[in-house]
Amino acid sequence: MTSAINTDGILGRRGLQTGVEWSAPTAARARAAQLVAEHRTRHQEILRNPHLSAEWARAAVHAPHLLAAVQxxxxxxxxVENTFLVMKWPGRVFQIPWHQDGIDARVELDPDRSVSAWLAISDATLENGCLHALFGSHHLGYLPFSSEADHGAERGRADQATGFTTDASTALPLRAGTALLMDSRLLHRSGTNTGDGARVGLNVRYVAPGGIRRRDPQSPSLDPVTGTGW
Ligand SMILES: O=C(O)CCC(=O)C(=O)O
Incomplete structure (x- = not known):
């Protein structure tokens, strides 16, 4: 639950919760195979807000164990504020630099009233570009937001902050069908897929009422999952 006195934030000292089951592994892998078949020709890497148009993504963001963990x-x-499907194709250079999910050019989320989920649709391994997170980095608060091109500077700022070095980050391989939750301020990244098969993952930003501090008026509206008054 949210708490004004919890200085560790909603997910505790590490800023991360693992082991959330959102799907049976076989069903998740079958979904990944279908997405790979659908997007292989153009090697599409990113699909924005699939939960608004694809039934499978809508079901994923409503998965009961995932919702229980978010609640x-x-x-x-x-x-749901936003979803972001990332497909990493084997042999194609594609890294997602250090960033915090709760802040970008479009939006800033209240870290006590928002949480970010990353769902492994395929298996995510060290070789195929799993997430890496800097545990505890949410204690830094939001770093001055920078554009994609400036993410190296964000890493530098994290390194300079007392007690944190991005060299100490932790790799987070995940089995298909599992998810992790991240504090909206947690620094994380992912590397290029050097494996044999595609890696597919879905990032979801969830918010509670009042969880959006700043929003670009052009943004898609919130997609309510539970509760009223949105
Ligand atoms: O899927 C990935 O490799 C990283 C996605 C991510 O970090 C994000 O969407 O915030």
């Missing part, structure tokens, strides 16, 4: 973190009323 445990930010309370009973939740909405």
């Amino acid at each position: 445990g973190a930010i309370g009973p009323d939740i909405a």
Whole structure:
């Protein structure tokens, strides 16, 4: 639950919760295979907000165990603010630099009333470009937001902050069908897929009422999952 006195944030000292089951592994892998077949020709790497148009993504963001974990973190009323499907193709250079999910050019989320989920649709391994996170980096708060091109500077700022070095980051391989939750301020990244098969993952930003501090008026509206008053 949200708490004004919890200085560790909604997910505790590491800023991360692992082991959330959102799908049976076989069903998740079958979905990954279908997405790979659908997008292989153009090697599409990113699909924005698939939960608004694809039934499978809509079901994923409503998965009961995932919702229970999200509600445990930010309370009973939740909405999806944004989803982001990332497909990493073997042999193609594609890295996602250090960033915090709760802040970008479009939006800033209240870290006590938002949480970010990353769902492994395929298996995510060290070789195929799993996430890496800097545990505890949410204690830094939001770093001055920079554009994609400036993410190296963000890493530098994290390194300079007392007690943190991005060299100490932790790799987070995940089995298909599992998910992790991240504090909206947690620094994370992912590397290029050097494996044999495609890696597919879905990032979801959930918010509780009042969880958006700043928003670009052009943004798609919130997609309520539970509760009223949105
Ligand atoms: O899927 C990935 O490799 C990283 C996605 C991510 O970090 C994000 O969407 O915030």
